[in-house]
Amino acid sequence: MRISEILIFIVFLVVSLSGCKKNDDTDQTPPTIDISAIDAFPKHCDTLYRGETFTFIATFTDNEGLGSYSLDIHNNFDHHSHTTELQECELWPVQTPINPYFLIEGYEIPNAPQTITTHLEITIPIDIDQGDYHFMIRVVDVNGWQDMKGLSIKIL
Template structure:
């Protein structure tokens, strides 16, 4: 290890021209870099976990209203968001599945992660007849670095009950994206 380090060091030391060249290029670039704005956003927006609704394994009834609530922020400027709800009837528990809400046991199975169980629409193995599909894009007013979002989504009647995934996708102005997924359950409302 020591020998290798010294080889690298010697090689670098020997390569003065290389270093000099790199330095001169760096000088040019530093010039360009100095002229450009420093406000380059390099981080995705943040979805606050604390007060996020819906919560994992929440139960909703058909004809009910799903109250979506979250606080989001970005160091530069927020962009827009999309809410998407799709069925998880086949309980894709293979491999990387995150949360699987089992009604009988009334809790979460142990899995690797609680959030972001993927943009799972790709795993509905088939569009199930009668399953609820919801997807809508929402704008956030320009210039905001944080926002509190409240959206009421009416759950239609006549859709199939079962497990669903709630997906929130959020961008900032620069085009970075954050995703949050929640497993929810839908039941038929019976008088």
């Protein structure tokens, strides 16, 4: 019996010692997207208007430094769901896209700051389909950690 006891002890020792080592020297923290500020825009279930210019305001934060962010606005006429917000917005009936709006752009964040608040002006064309859209925000830090937020919006 003694041998097996020693054996188990060795195993425990090895596993407990080795399992504990953490990545102390590496960044393990993803950036965050904050749209809780009063002036943040758009928020979940907000409405944008065709032919008008709005300012995208959101705060990005990271412990080491921000790399870039991207925006992706595309139609949700088929009611696919990838909002990251828990609250459901009221959707229009399913519609067939004719000239849906979409925007996919990436924006580098120079000098890797730990926090920025965006003030990005975006003009929505006048001739696009009205209806439900998704507004996807992604931010990535200098080490490649990512955060994503998907909002449901309407464009009227």
